[in-house]
Amino acid sequence: MIPATLLTNALLVGAVLFCLGLVGILTRRNLIVMFLSAELMLQGVSVTLVAWSRYHGDWGGQVLVVFVLTVAACEAAVALVFVLQAFASTGRLDASAWQALREENLPRVIDHGLPADDRVVPTWPHLSPAGVLPEGDDSRSLERDHV
Amino acid sequence: MDPVAATTLPIPGLLLAGSVAALAASLWLLLPKTSDTVNSRRLGFLFGAAALIGFAATGRSLGGVGADAVFLTVAGISVISGLATIVTRSPVYSAIWFAMALAGVSGVLLVLGAQFLGVATIVVYAGAILVMFLFVLMLAQPSGMAPYDRVSNEPMLAAAAGAVLLGLLTLSIGRLSAAEPPACCRLPSRAQAMAAAPTEGVGSEDDRSATLLAPATAGVERVDADEVAHLGAELFGRHLFAVEVAGVLLLVALVGSIAVVSRGEATETDHRRESR
Amino acid sequence: MKPTDPAITWLEEKPLGLTERLYLPLFFQGLSTTARHMVSRKVTVNYPEVRPTIGNPLIYRGVHRLNRDDAGRVKCVACFLCATACPAHCIDIVATESPWPDREKYPESFTIDELRCIFCGMCEEACPVDAIELTSLLDLTGKSREEMIFDKEKLLSVYDMTKDAEPMKSKTLAAGGMATFGPAPGSPAAGAGGHH
Amino acid sequence: MNLLPSAATLAALVKIGLLVGGLMTAAAxxxxxxxxxxxxxxxxxxxxxxxxxxxxxxxxxxxxxxxxGLKIILKEDFTPSGVDRVLYNAAPLVILAASLAIFAAIPFGSVLPPLGIPGLPDPVPFLVAPGLDVGVLWVFALSSIAVYGVLLGGWASNNKYGFLGGLRSSAQLVAYEIPLGLGLLGVVLAAGSLRLDTIMNAQAESGVWYAFAQPLGFIVFMVASFAEAARLPFDLPEAEQELVGGYHTEYSGIKLLLFLVAEFLHMITAAFLIVILFLGGWHLWGVTGSSQEIGWIQALLRFGILSGKILGVIVFFMLVRWSWPRFRFDQLMNLAWKVMLPLGLVNLVTVATVEEFRPQLVAALGPGFAAAVAIALPWIACLVGWLVAGVFTPSGTDNTPILTHDPLDIERELAEHERLERSPRNLSPTLVGSR
Structure with a gap:
């Protein structure tokens, strides 16, 4: 049992986390950050559930949080696979790079506000291959008596 | 109802509106945009601090924020880290901030007396899920910041929507405690019902529900000693079927993700195995 | 060498037996080996207090010395064979006409840079008169590079210091009847020695 | 307002001081x-x-x-260029803090005799956080936090060896947490509590250490804790021969010291857990007794026995280091997922069955015979599991690398080199100008 003071405060924290997660999932474009925002919303819901559960002395809310954890784990496994597949095919973690599921007659979404990729791609020195070609032909190595 | 909550003031509307506006401005300024400058971010932090103080003040008027220093600390950690999670440009840092937020949430759960869930959150989220994400992030983005991390979709609208939603939620939480005990709380809770019931159940066949009474009568400061045992009994008693379903769900997710990820890579290894 | 080279013999790995696959027998075997070595006699010594014992000083390659003959003169005839044989080029000899009738030259100066020396023992083997030898002195230390360049006097003093403990190898070998390898012991006119 | 700390706070501070001081000295x-x-x-x-x-x-x-210690502290604390400074500096702190905080839930003795100080619980337990109901889970949570130190340290170093070490390490730690948990679940099931001190007391009362009651769980837990502590034969994270130094390749001076201390703390934690969960904790037959009302001599004796057992386990850890070669990474993962996980499940099911049907057993066979059966069943499960695992281990594995091309095909390499030379992207401006 917890006092009502703690209940309202915990509810407030849950609400803040939920809204922050909502803003994150609406605005951010990186697939993984979007996923983190969704998890943030789940955290807010968990706090709320536990607070009510403790307030009422009923264990149902905590049981529900256990299921939230389970679902989050499943979600992470499946989502990560799809994110990885998207990354493997496009080389980007951008949500808008993943447009293969749109309707056939719809045009492709093109980002106009996207800044140019000004990341410096490091150019590594190309060293000449190490070693020298072995002399003679391979057939002579048959007669070789030592290495 | 708690006497403190019953005597609290109604929420000052102006304060709430101000906090909502400050939060919206802060979110808009802090979210990644192409027009970002150092000063705009500073201003965003300023607004964010103002919004935090505003909401804390609102919470205080709801029922005494500041009574519990530990709760305030962990709540502050979780909220600030949550904000940082969504506004940080580098995804790796974003994930680190999310881990901090998790630590804060876990602290909140511990203060609320849910020991098992508090620690399980860390084990499952921070220990397994987030590590996987860090793996992917570190492998996918070795250095620099991708263009899509430097802009966000409709930051102004989203910030405003989020702030307004938070204001509304705060308002309803305030109504909940400031007004007469609302409908949901007027219903006798299970513990209250048990506390009201005659205590002849103690020592009889239903020992579990008898100990469940104890927190209600022994006062709010007492740490619930057998929290895990209660949760386990509830989980595998009333909700056994749901637990089974959750187990199947986990299995399906595992098999599904392995099936999807290994579809493209199997050929070469299989070929080699066959040839040997 | 390419992996396709026919000179390579590819070995099939022996399949694991049941004991090996059960793992624990090998586990305890490994542990018992470790435990046995933990209590066995140690092979190292507490060095400055306890001197390590040199098994056979005749084949140990420590600090050099220049031997003296029976008359106490330096035995070297300044033939430069050791300096020629030295792979590290650490021997420097200045030869001059010998004041004695039994040889033509003798070393006016004979220096070895001990820091450069790799202690391979080639000089010892090349020497036709058994003048240069490697002793079993193993702790060669100094505080400066100059100190580690041994001149003729120092090398002779090493001989004076070690001659009782370690007589000349040629004499030891002759006494022990082990002169089957190398040139005839003690004969200054013996040819280039040490091809074994 | 009372500014003086309460007796309970003071006692907790004293315990924390003793524990941290003791642990640091022990690590050294x-x-x-x-x-x-x-x-x-x-x-x-x-x-x-x-x-x-x-x-x-x-x-x-x-x-x-x-x-x-003096030497490594006085060494230059060098920060390479190109590192992510915040995470680079934070990683050692994270890992050390997490490794130390684990000990909040680990009892390091039994109880002190009643002191009679007002405000203190009597008897005083040898435990920093006696109110924590989920001691085992706490240990798990913080050891999973320690993974962050490794992963971030490796990534922030901007070094391929560090990064590979970090990735390997976190994959290994995450994978072996599962057999670790399965080995531990049997004990939790038998003792009926997640508190480590309750688990110790349960063993002391019955006199049967869980290593004897659950041999398979003991083996699985032991192997997994070797892997969690990253000790040989599971020291893949910092395999010197392959990875230079693993995730702490780029660290030096006091930060390296923090990493090394955290590694030793992990080993101490593993030894603590093995002793507490499976080797009876402070209990020794006929010496320590099992009651909670004890005098000073017995309290110190119990502390001494616990420490002695832990030292023994640590010496075993160190002997193992020189006995067996390191696993390859695929073997490591095979062992975790294909051997240890099923064995842990077998142990869990056996223990659950025994615990479930214990009342019926006692009713049918009498208490003595029932106890014998309850011990014999897990041993049979252990033997069967071990034999099955051995028989189904492949007698040889195909380790030849899958080559997309001959690595010694020099013509191909030369052609590739020429192609890169010709591509304009890689030409520096001076070269372009001179041509």
Whole structure:
């Protein structure tokens, strides 16, 4: 049992986390950050559930949080696979790079506000291959008596 | 109802509106945009601090924020880290901030007396899920910041929507405690019902529900000693079927993700195995 | 060498037996080996207090010395064979006409840079008169590079210091009847020695 | 307002101080012990020179940890260019803080006799956070936090060896947490509590250590805790021969010290858990008794026995280091997922069955015979599981690398080189100008 003071405060924290997660999932474009925002919303819901559960002395809310954890784990496994597949095919973690599921007659979404990729791609020195070609032909190595 | 909550003031509307506006401005300024400058971010932090103080003040008027220093600390950690999670440009840092937020949430759960869930959150989220994400992030983005991390979709609208939603939620939480005990709380809770019931159940066949009474009568400061045992009994008693379903769900997710990820890579290894 | 080279013999790995696959027998075997070595006699010594014992000083390659003959003169005839044989080029000899009738030259100066020396023992083997030898002195230390360049006097003093403990190898070998390898012991006119 | 800390707070502070001080000293001296054992196993004598400074007293080299610590602290704390500074500096702190915080839930003795100080619970337990109901889970949570230190340290170093070490390490730690948990679940099931002190008391009361009651769980837990502590034969994270130094390749000075101390703390934690969960904790038959009302002598005796057992396990850890070669990474993962996980499940099911049907067994066979059956069943499960695992292990594995092309095909390499040379992207401006 917890006092009502703690209940309202915990509810407030849950609400803040939920809204922050909502803003994150609406605005951010990186697939993984979007996923983190969704998890943030789940955290807010968990706090709320536990607070009510403790307030009422009923264990149902905590049981529900256990299921939230389970679902989050499943979600992470499946989502990560799809994110990885998207990354493997496009080389980007951008949500808008993943447009293969749109309707056939719809045009492709093109980002106009996207800044140019000004990341410096490091150019590594190309060293000449190490070693020298072995002399003679391979057939002579048959007669070789030592290495 | 708690006497403190019953005597609290109604929420000052102006304060709430101000906090909502400050939060919206802060979110808009802090979210990644192409027009970002150092000063705009500073201003965003300023607004964010103002919004935090505003909401804390609102919470205080709801029922005494500041009574519990530990709760305030962990709540502050979780909220600030949550904000940082969504506004940080580098995804790796974003994930680190999310881990901090998790630590804060876990602290909140511990203060609320849910020991098992508090620690399980860390084990499952921070220990397994987030590590996987860090793996992917570190492998996918070795250095620099991708263009899509430097802009966000409709930051102004989203910030405003989020702030307004938070204001509304705060308002309803305030109504909940400031007004007469609302409908949901007027219903006798299970513990209250048990506390009201005659205590002849103690020592009889239903020992579990008898100990469940104890927190209600022994006062709010007492740490619930057998929290895990209660949760386990509830989980595998009333909700056994749901637990089974959750187990199947986990299995399906595992098999599904392995099936999807290994579809493209199997050929070469299989070929080699066959040839040997 | 390419992996396709026919000179390579590819070995099939022996399949694991049941004991090996059960793992624990090998586990305890490994542990018992470790435990046995933990209590066995140690092979190292507490060095400055306890001197390590040199098994056979005749084949140990420590600090050099220049031997003296029976008359106490330096035995070297300044033939430069050791300096020629030295792979590290650490021997420097200045030869001059010998004041004695039994040889033509003798070393006016004979220096070895001990820091450069790799202690391979080639000089010892090349020497036709058994003048240069490697002793079993193993702790060669100094505080400066100059100190580690041994001149003729120092090398002779090493001989004076070690001659009782370690007589000349040629004499030891002759006494022990082990002169089957190398040139005839003690004969200054013996040819280039040490091809074994 | 009462500014003076309460007696309970003071007691907690004293316990924390003793524990942290003891752990730090123990970590320092375990380094010396590790070097000694390494030397003895290799027929050497080991460090035995450093004693009391400025005197000739050598004390068998007991001053060595002090000298080592001073040396590494006074070394230059070098930060390479190109690192992510925040995470680079934070990683050692994270890992050390997490490794230390684990001990909040680990009891390091039984209880003190009643002191009669007002405000203190009587008897005083040897435990920093006695109110924590989920001690085992706490240990798990914080050891999973320690993964962050490794992963971030490796990534922030901007070094391929560091990064590979970090990735390997976190994959290994995450994978072996599952067999670790399965081995532990059997104990939790049998003791009926997640509190480590309750688990110890349960073993003391019955007199049957869980290592005897659940041999398979003991083996699985032992192997998994070796892997969690990243000790040989599971020291893949910092395999010197392959990865230079693993995730702490780029670290030096005091930050490296923090990493190394955290590693030793992991080993101490693993030893604590093995002793507490499976080897009876402070209990020894006929010596310590099992009651909670004890005098001073018995309290200290129990503390001594616990410490002795832990030291024994740590010496075993160190002996193992010199006995077996390191696993390859695929073997490591195979062991975790294909051997240890099923064995852990077998143990869990056996223990659950025994615990479920214990009342019926006692009713049918009498208490003595029922106890014998309850111990015999897990042993049979252990033997069967071990044999099955052995028989179904493949007798040879195909380790030849899958080559997309001959690595010694020099013509191909030369052609590739020429192609890169010709591509304009890689030409520096001066070269373009001169042509």
């Amino acid at each position: 001296y375990l380094v010396l012990l590790e070097r000694w054992i390494a030397a003895w196993v290799q027929d050497r004598r080991g460090p035995n020179r450093v004693g009391i400074p400025l005197t000739k007293i050598r004390l068998f080299g007991l001053g060595q940890p002090l000298a080592d």
